[in-house]
Amino acid sequence: MPSGEARCTRFPPGPTPGSVRQIFWRGLRMKCPRCGAAPIFRRWWTYTEYKECPRCALPYDPRGESLAFMYLSTAFLTGVMFIVLILVPPTDLATYRIGLVLGALALYGVTMPFRKGLAIALNYFNHRTAG
Numbered sequence: 001m002p003s004g005e006a007r008c009t010r011f012p013p014g015p016t017p018g019s020v021r022q023i024f025w026r027g028l029r030m031k032c033p034r035c036g037a038a039p040i041f042r043r044w045w046t047y048t049e050y051k052e053c054p055r056c057a058l059p060y061d062p063r064g065e066s067l068a069f070m071y072l073s074t075a076f077l078t079g080v081m082f083i084v085l086i087l088v089p090p091t092d093l094a095t096y097r098i099g100l101v102l103g104a105l106a107l108y109g110v111t112m113p114f115r116k117g118l119a120i121a122l123n124y125f126n127h128r129t130a131g
């Protein structure tokens with residue numbers, strides 16, 4: 001065990017059985033990707049997150065690497081909104097524009113905690129397999 005990696009005594013560091021699916025499922029549920037027992041966010045509706053897992057001390061985003069995933073997933077959602085723009089022609093342009101902008105902002109806001117959880121899970125997954 002690398003020093004400073006974990007203070008966990010209940011859960012072994014590194015992968016747990018059935019881990020790949022479990023890691024991302026835990027991230028999607030906004031739980032620690034390693035132990036799955038503790039939350040990532042103190043309050044997800046205010047986007048206030050713990051720096052590390054309160055249970056197993058896994059640092060959630062020590063180098064801010066989740067920013068790239070957040071950026072790319074926001075770009076993906078923007079692409080989804082462009083597809084909606086192409087596939088659903090407007091009948092009333094003013095209402096359509098307002099609806100599309102509000103829909104996009106709601107989509108970004110509502111999915112943000114889940115995307116952050118997935119980003120942290122992906123980060124954990126990458127570092128887990130690297131070493």
Ligand SMILES: [Zn+2]
Nearest residue numbers: 032035053056
């Ligand atoms: Zn944990």
